[in-house]
Amino acid sequence: MHVNLDVGGPAQPLLTVRGLVKHFPLKKDAFGRGGGVVHAVDGVDFEVLKGETLGVVGESGCGKSTTARLLMQLMEPTAGEVIFDGRTVGSRDLPLKEFRRQVQMVFQDSYASLNPRLTIEDSVAFGPQVHGLPRRDAVARARNLLDRVGLAPARFAERYPHELSGGQRQRVNIARALALQPRMVILDEAVSALDKSVEAQVLNLLTDLKAEFGLTYVFISHDLNVVHYMSDRVMVMYLGQVAEIGPSDALFEQPAHPYTAALLSSMPSMDPDRRTEEAPLAGDPPNPIQPPAGCRFHPRCGLAAPVCAQQVPQRTWATPVRMVACLQHESGSGHPNALPLRQVA
Template identity: 60%
Template sequence: MTDQSLSPHAAPALSASGLNKTFTVRENSLGKPARHVHAVSDFSFDLPAGSTLGIVGESGCGKSTTARLLMHLVEPDSGQIRLSGRPVSTTKRDLKAFRRQVQMVFQDSSASLNPRLTIEHSITFAPRVHGVASKEAREIAWRLLDRVGLDPARFAGRYPHELSGGQRQRVNIARALALNPKVVIFDEAVSALDKSVEAQVLNLLNELKAEFGLSYIFISHDLNVVRYISDHVLVMYLGQVVEQGPVGQIYAAPRHPYTRALLASVPSADPDQRTMAAPITGDPPSPIDLPPGCRFAPRCGFAESICNTMPYELRHGETRVRCHIADPKSGHSKAEALQ
């Protein structure tokens, strides 16, 4: 962890406030108006320098769209992204500088690499685009390959199809570090790996974070992986943040019913702690036709009429939660149930 991360007044390495993104869906039938998919709604967070923020939620909750918004691969409809406290401009020049400091590792390790480029050329490509001399870029590539556990003499001249999935993901990590970034975003970066390789990559990420003074955003559907690697966790449901806070606090005492359901669904190795009933039932509502008020209400066992109004985000110490039950003044009959 860097010295900056220890300062309570240090600006977050990366932050966002009020990000919104909708996608237009045009109907095939004549005369019907266009409809809108609400992919991300009022998304806000702070990533303290030197820490890891885990983002969890069901498939389709908006995690990957959020990652692309943060990288400006998709432009938000509204909201603000800040890097080290400074607003990120969308001009071509400023985005080039931003992407030098914020890199991303994608889920599909094979599709992320150009099959026509050798591993060395894949890693040196970005530094050369940013003005690094070819000789220096090659030295960077070889040094990083060695650091992620791949012998450069053996792997630098190979092509992606000649590597295993774990080796390709190590190459992607090395490529992300080639520009010496401040922040790295991992979008399901270990989900396609078997468990032994996954553990090796996670340990490598922790070592690299400490060595290079990095900050991570780690997106995953695997709650155990997020608990292992993260300092803070953010829970998403239907494009909206429903709870966020220190990982130990969220896992030990979740306040939102959706967070409780997610954690209850994690398989236990203890035969006496078997899950006998589904913690959550039904499918999420369509992001086109969202329910009024709380988006989780149609699947929530605590739902009441007050839940037809949108709950606002409440702060409880270091955690934040968006739920009427978490607010003793909301009028919900079970407002103390999760206290």
């Protein structure tokens, strides 16, 4: 794994997220009904280490993309803070313009992400020009990056987005993200709209670029196989909260949270003897306007105990490198599978 030894030293996380919350208020109707808030992201804490790829997985509506937009400050958080290399994002110490030069994002919709009136070359060169690079240098950088992502400038620089395929447009978006020479790239379902052969090419390109430029990735996807392939560590989200976070191989081999286990058991297998006979998870996620009390996963959990409906699980270390929010792993929680609270002599 490539480790970036930039500002702050290798021991300090590149990105630290503390108590991140995003609630979307709902309007009441003419009769005063409705209202309330959607708990899209509800108290998320995690770190991204320098040079790693942190994968983020979970069902649709779990808060993955909202978290990505909060990290980029594309929307105002309800609460919490984002710290980038020891400096609070949006403060006088780290203004948004400087932060966005160092952190870039690639979105899912490759066509909507590009201005249809700009050529490919101008789209990639636009960011550096906004940040003060002379046009000639910005165009030279754009052409170099287009070549690096497999789009020969002589053929593609003067084309417009509608003249490219989905995979080619996503390569343009990757080149545009790298044009400001960032230290971190957030990839929000960046390959989910591509067919499998093109997806594999783009994933290999992302792996090569990470090593070449010393990048750090936050890789958001619903495809568990892709996340396992790309990630050093994986964060599992459920209904706006972190269920589990830990090293990719360990998490996929032995999940600690029941929700993680259910997600992994839903992965299709090529082995006919390992066919899924019954659904690993029943029902839909609960309403984010009125989340369940206690553990949010307990209505769908096969290992739930009465205490799970009353007590909110604390984030605990299941192993020295694995964090999980489940009462089974919380000593003295009252769950039948939990270890008793150790008595202090």
